Amino acid sequence: MNMIRSHILVCTGTGCSSSDSPKIIAEFERQLLEHGMDREAKVVRTGCFGLCALGPIVTVYPEGACYTHVTVDDVAEIVSEHIVKGRIVKRLLHKGDEDQGPVTSLAETQFYKHQKRIALRNCGVINPESIDEYIGVDGYAALGRILTEQIPPQQVIDTVKASGLRGRGGAGFPTGQKWQFTYDAVSPDGVKFVCCNADEGDPGAFMDRSVLEGDPHSVIEAMTIAGYAVGAHQGYIYVRAEYPIAVKRLETAIQQAKEYGLLGSNIFESGFDFDLELRLGAGAFVCGEETALMRSIEGMRGEPKTRPPFPAVKGLFDRPTLLNNVETYANITWIFNNGADKFAAIGTEKSKGTKVFALGGKITNTGLVEIPMGTTLRTVVEDIGGGVPNGKKFKAAQTGGPSGGCIPASLIDTPIDYESLGAIGSMMGSGGLIIMDEDNCMVDIAKFFLEFIVDESCGKCSPCRIGTKRLLGLLNKICEGNGEPEDLDALEELCEHIKQSALCGLGQTAPNPVLSTLKHFRDEYEAHVYEKRCPAGVCKALIRYTVDPVKCKGCTRCARSCPTGAIEGAVRAPHTINQSKCIKCGACMDQCRFDAIQKQ
Amino acid sequence: MKSLAELQAIRDRMQKQIDLRDAGDDRIRVVVGMATCGIAAGARPVLAAFLEEVEKRGLKNISVSQTGCIGVCRLEPIVEVYVPGQEKVTYVKMTADKVPGIVSEHLVNGRVVTELTIGAAE
Numbered sequence A: 001m002n003m004i005r006s007h008i009l010v011c012t013g014t015g016c017s018s019s020d021s022p023k024i025i026a027e028f029e030r031q032l033l034e035h036g037m038d039r040e041a042k043v044v045r046t047g048c049f050g051l052c053a054l055g056p057i058v059t060v061y062p063e064g065a066c067y068t069h070v071t072v073d074d075v076a077e078i079v080s081e082h083i084v085k086g087r088i089v090k091r092l093l094h095k096g097d098e099d100q101g102p103v104t105s106l107a108e109t110q111f112y113k114h115q116k117r118i119a120l121r122n123c124g125v126i127n128p129e130s131i132d133e134y135i136g137v138d139g140y141a142a143l144g145r146i147l148t149e150q151i152p153p154q155q156v157i158d159t160v161k162a163s164g165l166r167g168r169g170g171a172g173f174p175t176g177q178k179w180q181f182t183y184d185a186v187s188p189d190g191v192k193f194v195c196c197n198a199d200e201g202d203p204g205a206f207m208d209r210s211v212l213e214g215d216p217h218s219v220i221e222a223m224t225i226a227g228y229a230v231g232a233h234q235g236y237i238y239v240r241a242e243y244p245i246a247v248k249r250l251e252t253a254i255q256q257a258k259e260y261g262l263l264g265s266n267i268f269e270s271g272f273d274f275d276l277e278l279r280l281g282a283g284a285f286v287c288g289e290e291t292a293l294m295r296s297i298e299g300m301r302g303e304p305k306t307r308p309p310f311p312a313v314k315g316l317f318d319r320p321t322l323l324n325n326v327e328t329y330a331n332i333t334w335i336f337n338n339g340a341d342k343f344a345a346i347g348t349e350k351s352k353g354t355k356v357f358a359l360g361g362k363i364t365n366t367g368l369v370e371i372p373m374g375t376t377l378r379t380v381v382e383d384i385g386g387g388v389p390n391g392k393k394f395k396a397a398q399t400g401g402p403s404g405g406c407i408p409a410s411l412i413d414t415p416i417d418y419e420s421l422g423a424i425g426s427m428m429g430s431g432g433l434i435i436m437d438e439d440n441c442m443v444d445i446a447k448f449f450l451e452f453i454v455d456e457s458c459g460k461c462s463p464c465r466i467g468t469k470r471l472l473g474l475l476n477k478i479c480e481g482n483g484e485p486e487d488l489d490a491l492e493e494l495c496e497h498i499k500q501s502a503l504c505g506l507g508q509t510a511p512n513p514v515l516s517t518l519k520h521f522r523d524e525y526e527a528h529v530y531e532k533r534c535p536a537g538v539c540k541a542l543i544r545y546t547v548d549p550v551k552c553k554g555c556t557r558c559a560r561s562c563p564t565g566a567i568e569g570a571v572r573a574p575h576t577i578n579q580s581k582c583i584k585c586g587a588c589m590d591q592c593r594f595d596a597i598q599k600q
Numbered sequence B: 001m002k003s004l005a006e007l008q009a010i011r012d013r014m015q016k017q018i019d020l021r022d023a024g025d026d027r028i029r030v031v032v033g034m035a036t037c038g039i040a041a042g043a044r045p046v047l048a049a050f051l052e053e054v055e056k057r058g059l060k061n062i063s064v065s066q067t068g069c070i071g072v073c074r075l076e077p078i079v080e081v082y083v084p085g086q087e088k089v090t091y092v093k094m095t096a097d098k099v100p101g102i103v104s105e106h107l108v109n110g111r112v113v114t115e116l117t118i119g120a121a122e
Helices: A014-018 A023-032 A072-084 A132-138 A142-150 A155-162 A174-182 A206-216 A217-231 A242-259 A291-298 A326-338 A340-342 A377-384 A418-423 A442-456 A467-479 A485-501 A503-509 A512-520 A520-532 A557-561 A589-592 B005-021 B036-041 B043-056 B096-108
Strands: A006-011 A040-044 A058-061 A065-067 A193-197 A235-240 A264-267 A271-282 A320-325 A353-359 A367-372 A394-399 A405-408 A432-437 A545-547 A595-600 B029-032 B063-066 B079-082 B090-092
Touching: A006 A023, A006 A072, A006 B005, A014 A023, A014 A206, A014 A353, A023 A072, A040 A206, A058 A072, A058 B005, A065 A072, A065 A242, A072 A264, A132 A217, A132 A242, A132 B005, A132 B029, A142 A217, A142 A326, A142 B005, A142 B036, A155 A217, A155 A326, A155 B005, A174 A217, A174 A320, A193 A217, A193 A326, A206 A217, A206 A242, A206 A326, A206 A353, A217 A235, A217 A242, A217 A320, A235 A242, A235 A291, A242 A271, A242 B005, A271 A291, A291 A320, A291 A405, A320 A326, A326 A340, A326 A353, A353 A442, A367 A377, A377 A394, A394 A442, A394 A503, A405 A512, A442 A467, A442 A512, A467 A512, A467 A520, A485 A503, A485 A512, A485 A520, A512 A520, A589 A595, B005 B063, B029 B036, B036 B043, B043 B096, B079 B096, B090 B096
Parallel strands: A006 A040, A193 A235, A193 A320, A235 A271, A353 A432, B029 B063
Antiparallel strands: A006 A058, A058 A065, A264 A271, A353 A367, A394 A405, A394 A432, A545 A595, B029 B079, B079 B090
């Protein structure tokens, strides 16, 4: 008989892998063998649980005990106490929230309570490298039903339309309509393509990565359904080469699907053929733009083209092509298994379903969250995210990466959906959500994203190639304390020009970080320009470190830590900082025990 | 994959395994005392019998796990059954052949097998 009575789930997403989860797995397997438990308990490698800040995470079932920050040394105790004796190791349990005390199950935590997992439904639950486990959670059932019952493609498309699903890559185009356009388009030789955009390039975003790492089969199944619906027999997944774990799991998953006959010819004996191939991107941000992505798959230089014609009419190899993002596909099979109406019941009037966000920056619970559309930013930051750490004040949230904008603290009650975010000058974007506190300078943030854009601009059109470079020039000038009043107007004017004249989405949205910070934090720009002061104390040219002679005890600690020898003074006498030598690294401030170093 | 039936077969087989990973509050918990005293008195075959019986009957929503010594070593092997919303029931001096009866009476039909409980033994 099958004696397995306990499953030990270990996260093997990128976050936990880099904090040694592979070694933890090896140690579990060794310890189980040593205790003769290898036939009673099984180690399961899963995708991301979402609570990356607490990794590596190990969950032991049937008790559902969630252990956080597990180290290789803890494994022996978990095996001998929990697995052998059935006693939960309380010391390692997730601490939960302050008033709650340690919790056994993750589902009870504030972090998960407000979430609704659809795209991430299998992440952290199944082993992504086992097609059987995916089938065990109703995987490939939707595809099987559609193909064996020969549901007409139009009906499949209508279901997607009825769900109200919109593209999760950023712009939010209705997915069903996209499928319809590709279905309606006539191909000269009957060939059409289905593509998946897994070129997630926004700084700080890792939603698609986690879906691919935790549940690759859901994307494969959805793409096969899409192929059937629009009449395509070949699909491509364009994935970044910088995601080695995702690439490996996709390759494994495609191989398994082929062995089971769920990819290839005559799937479910329905006469429908569909095949999938991977294409690895070399890390160009612009290749996340749909036309550039297709050029790159064709083997050409990844540069955008003018639209129309849209890819649905003339895309990859000049054939009608359906391109959706990873997270969009991850929702598809759920819709077919649970009903379009159930999906449409979640969210707001125009934004249905859920959205995954990669929560990062100045936030306690860094990680991956999936929330129903319409959840307020406050819920995400304060309840799920656990607030800003170190008692600092929440200042702004940045959504949408380099194409998005900042949401100031005054708008923290904004519901998160496509329309509401657009209305306040930000955007949904692919799902990066970076939290900033009072120590972040908004001009510096705008500069950071502009630097990224200047680096990643493909150079094909001049508004983006030259315009963003000039924008960055202006921002640098302001941050260095050389800003003039007319620079602010010049910034705004240039932003508008780039927005209107750039060729592709990347260029058209590139000025957004500047525009939205100008709109919500104009006072900070003005402080830089008129008062030559950086209110957050970030821009080095505008800050000065000084020693308070009253507080300084002359302990020489700061002088010893200064890398440029800029601090002078005798022992037990107040020190001074030589401003011409100071590089404003802040090392002295970190070292001082008497709070005598001030930043102005 | 040629037919839905083939897919269904894999699904059924795997579902039972993955069902283990549902720690929902509405589950009936069967906990077998497996400290040294329990194991010495023969708790392991009892645990195996529970797992086997639950699997054979395809019962969902039941989790079988183990715990340490609860102090009445002389009555081991001890099995505790937690049905949500009801008082805990403790079965004592268990053997593997008593298991099918408890599963069908208590876990399936909700009737406590009184003669095997700690109350009857005392």
